[in-house]
Amino acid sequence: MAPLVLHVTGARPNFPKAAPVLEALAAYPVEQLLVHTGQHYDDKMSDIFFRQLGIPKPDVNLGVGSGAHGAQTAKVMEALEELFTERRPDLVVVYGDVNSTVAAALVASKMGITFAHVEAGLRSFDMSMPEEINRLVTDRLSDLLLTTSPDAVAHLGNEGTAPEKIHLVGNPMIDTLLKNEARFDAAAARADVGIEGDYVVATLHRPGNVDDPEDVKALVAAMHAVADQAQVVIPLHPRGRARLEQAGFLDHPGMRVIDPLGYIEFMGLVRGAAAVVTDSGGVQEETTILGVPCLTLRPNTERPVTITDGTNQLVTREVLAERVREVLATGPLQQWPTPPLWDGHAGERIAKILARAVGAAEPVRA
Known part of the structure; x- marks a missing residue:
């Protein structure tokens, strides 16, 4: 047997x-x-x-x-x-x-x-x-x-x-990304969401950002400052969406909240983004391979290789808007390092x- x-x-x-x-x-x-x-x-x-x-x-x-x-x-x-x-x-x-x-x-x-x-x-x-x-x-x-x-x-x-x-x-997650990379259609993702010009993708769910009312208030202010510069697209599960809506997250014309996406659709959206703002672990790795600047809204990361050998940087809410401004001014990356293996x-x-x-x-x- x-x-x-x-x-x-x-x-x-x-x-x-x-x-x-x-x-x-x-x-x-x-x-x-x-x-x-x-x-x-x-x-x-x-x-x-x-x-x-x-x-x-x-x-x-x-x-x-x-x-x-x-x-x-x-x-x-x-x-x-x-x-x-x-x-x-x-x-x-x-x-x-x-x-x-x-x-x-x-x-x-x-x-x-x-x-x-x-x-x-x-x-x-x-x-x-x-x-x-x-x-x-x-x-x-x-x-x-x-x-x-x-x-x-x-x-x-x-x-x-x-x-x-x-x-x-x-x-192994990068195996999956590379195997499916040809299916990541940034133009189709942009059309599906209905946006033109530069946009930023956000994924935010960590307790340190969305649980405490004061943290949520500060997060909303920081993300509105990002939306002053470029449209922000954020897939949100309904459970997390209610708390952010109550804090005024959508009270900005540049904020676009959508339902969670499938893997292929989400990666297409990320591929076409000027930057990603996240507190997720895996997104730091995916952006590193795709060459998309990643701004991780956390005080630490368990994936520091995405900083030393990738496109990631840790940011605070206070400096987030300035970092987005720098990324938009630099434009798409032409070369970037990737981790071994x-x-x-x-x-x-x-x-x-x-x-x-x-x-x-x-x-x-x-």
Whole structure:
């Protein structure tokens, strides 16, 4: 019987990371089971990703839905424990830093199942971020730590992780981006939104920006100052939209709020942008490859390689408008650095390591 590799995904950022791993591992004599916990459960946040990226429909959808961190993590753990008991996977693969990630890590570890963490070693050193807690716990328990950048390798080494567990493999999300890059149609995205001239894309959802009323007020003022210079397009989930609307976010003719987009449509929008203002992690990586200036509205980032080898910079609300002014004056980038091994082959490197871990070292097809 072929060894069983069980992949756990749960939120929108996981899917472009898992897609190239699933595809590359299919060349080996292993059985794969794709589990979607349902942490993100509406169509634009999950199902459309499977359709657009050619990922097979999940074999199992746990449908846990949203909720407080503890409650959501507990629901995922309970459901995964039952599933792991039934299927007894030889290897569990987790992605990123969402609640589903740490839930799977805890269950696999307690049940003595080998597991691998794709995107291990990222650190913001900000314990107010739930994702940082998830990263630390997951990496401490992981048997295989698959990293996207040299700084992540260094963090794990500094934390005492055994060197043989750590593998620098590159960024599988960039595999997905490069594979689909020809489909990112900036002109079509511009037409769909109905905008002309320079525009800025914004993605904002972190608690440090949108939870506290005073922070929201300051964010609205900063974004209005951006909209004085260029149109701002921001996809917003309805839950986050209400709070910003109440704070007057839309009380500016240059602000354009749209519903969440599919992967292809969103990346087309990003490709045509003069700049991106974000507090998201993955967007910092995507803009780095596309050569779009990224202004990260956070005091820190777990992806500093996008600053040293990319197009990203950290900004505060106070200086955001000035940074946008500088970007608009400079115009589109003609050359920019990119991180090592972000070359479209991370999925293949990961698959080779996973296959070796379950005793299926040689692929059965090219």
